[in-house]
Amino acid sequence: LQLVSYSETELAFAGSVWTGGYGYYLGSDSSETQILRLTKADKNPNTGKTVLVAATTPYLNYTMCEAICKFNEESSDYYITINNEYSMENYLDYSSIENEEDYNEGILSASSELTDQLAIDLMAGEGPDIILDATSFYQLNNDDYLLDISDRIPSDGFFTNVFEASKIDGKMYL
Numbered sequence: 138l139q140l141v142s143y144s145e146t147e148l149a150f151a152g153s154v155w156t157g158g159y160g161y162y163l164g165s166d167s168s169e170t171q172i173l174r175l176t177k178a179d180k181n182p183n184t185g186k187t188v189l190v191a192a193t194t195p196y197l198n199y200t201m202c203e204a205i206c207k208f209n210e211e212s213s214d215y216y217i218t219i220n221n222e223y224s225m226e227n228y229l230d231y232s233s234i235e236n237e238e239d240y241n242e243g244i245l246s247a248s249s250e251l252t253d254q255l256a257i258d259l260m261a262g263e264g265p266d267i268i269l270d271a272t273s274f275y276q277l278n279n280d281d282y283l284l285d286i287s288d289r290i291p292s293d294g295f296f297t298n299v300f301e302a303s304k305i306d307g308k309m310y311l
Contacts, residue, residue: 138173148175183209186216192223192265194251194274201269220265223255252276259283275305283310 258264
């Protein structure tokens with residue numbers, strides 16, 4: 138989006154909003170043109186809420202963003218902010234990639250370095266509160282780094298195979 142007008146009380150943006158999943162990178166663009174107006178509130182509606190820091194390792198897709206926005210609007214106690222410090226983009230050296238093999242090796246190296254940094258930060262109490270889309274970081278999937286949330290997820294009305302597939306040794310980590 139691009140800024141099209143502003144004042145002391147309002148910002149207006151216009152442009153194409155991409156709402157697809159990974160399809161954008163594969164050539165199936167699903168975007169729409171939108172105008173977004175941000176109006177200054179009289180007071181911050183999130184004052185007094187506990188801030189939770191969420192990190193994402195690939196990127197935030199539209200669905201994740203919508204879920205975070207909905208949570209922030211509906212929660213009276215918590216507010217989620219995003220930390221991009223742990224994005225794979227920060228750990229992947231694109232200058233050394235010349236072909237698909239280099240890319241695959243780069244991803245493995247970046248993933249290893251990122252997992253190590255997350256583990257160090259979590260053990261030091263400096264890591265994020267929530268890690269989004271990081272199920273492939275097996276090193277972190279244990280009680281030393283993450284919280285087992287198996288008993289906190291209501292599964293009534295859902296297909297249990299989704300939850301079971303997310304468990305490691307009978308536990309679901311956050």
